[in-house]
Amino acid sequence: NLRCRSAFKLIEIDDRFKILKPGDTVLDCGAAPGSWTQVAVDRTNANGTKEGNKKGAVFSIDLLHFHAVPGATIFGGMDFTTAIAQQRLREALADRQVNCVLSDMAPNATGVRMLDQENIMGLCYSVLRFALAMSAINAHLVVKLWANGDISKLENDLGRFYEHVKRVKPESSRSDSAELFLVARQYKGIDAVKEV
Ligand code: SAM
Numbered sequence: 001n002l003r004c005r006s007a008f009k010l011i012e013i014d015d016r017f018k019i020l021k022p023g024d025t026v027l028d029c030g031a032a033p034g035s036w037t038q039v040a041v042d043r044t045n046a047n048g049t050k051e052g053n054k055k056g057a058v059f060s061i062d063l064l065h066f067h068a069v070p071g072a073t074i075f076g077g078m079d080f081t082t083a084i085a086q087q088r089l090r091e092a093l094a095d096r097q098v099n100c101v102l103s104d105m106a107p108n109a110t111g112v113r114m115l116d117q118e119n120i121m122g123l124c125y126s127v128l129r130f131a132l133a134m135s136a137i138n139a140h141l142v143v144k145l146w147a148n149g150d151i152s153k154l155e156n157d158l159g160r161f162y163e164h165v166k167r168v169k170p171e172s173s174r175s176d177s178a179e180l181f182l183v184a185r186q187y188k189g190i191d192a193v194k195e196v
Helices: 007-017 035-043 083-093 115-136 152-161
Strands: 026-030 059-062 072-075 096-102 135-146 162-168 179-187
Touching: 007 035, 007 135, 007 162, 007 179, 026 035, 026 083, 026 115, 035 059, 035 072, 035 096, 035 152, 059 083, 059 179, 083 115, 096 115, 115 135, 115 152, 115 179, 152 162, 152 179
Parallel strands: 026 059, 026 096, 059 072, 096 135
Antiparallel strands: 135 179, 162 179
């Protein structure tokens, strides 16, 4: 009863890198219709169904409105990149630090490759800035990109803040030939570098 096949991309990434565990707090950006959120709720035990395990928390945001996922806090109809959305997320997180930030966000394609690449990069940096401010030490980050652009700058920037950075093309993403994920693990903390 996963809402869409893209769930398998996150399942593959988590099976390989173990970025989600019971008790974790997760932020899922670009979450509609909610299948990554379903996986995150299950693996963090945000719905409390795994007895004897710590209960996690999942916060999910999308431009679109989408149906509730039991165990998750949903922010529908909100642009993640706006100050108002990020303020709402900070309020909801309260004193929780995030253990894993996920972004499967993609802008609408313009058809102009250079513009599309710039737009998705903009989303990635917006996610990174928020993650740097809100993450616990050793937290993880997953962002989606298009493989046809220059991703080495973002990769290097991630490498300043995270111990491990990997380019990942999940098996289940093969049909979506242009997409690629950067998986950054073990956040070193904002003091790791002076400026972004
Ligand atoms: N991971 C989701 C799942 O498994 O159900 C699928 C996500 S879909 C590929 C990408 C989503 O990113 C779209 O629903 C789109 O509305 C959202 N998105 C794009 N730009 C956004 C933004 N600035 N803020 C919030 N969501 C955004």
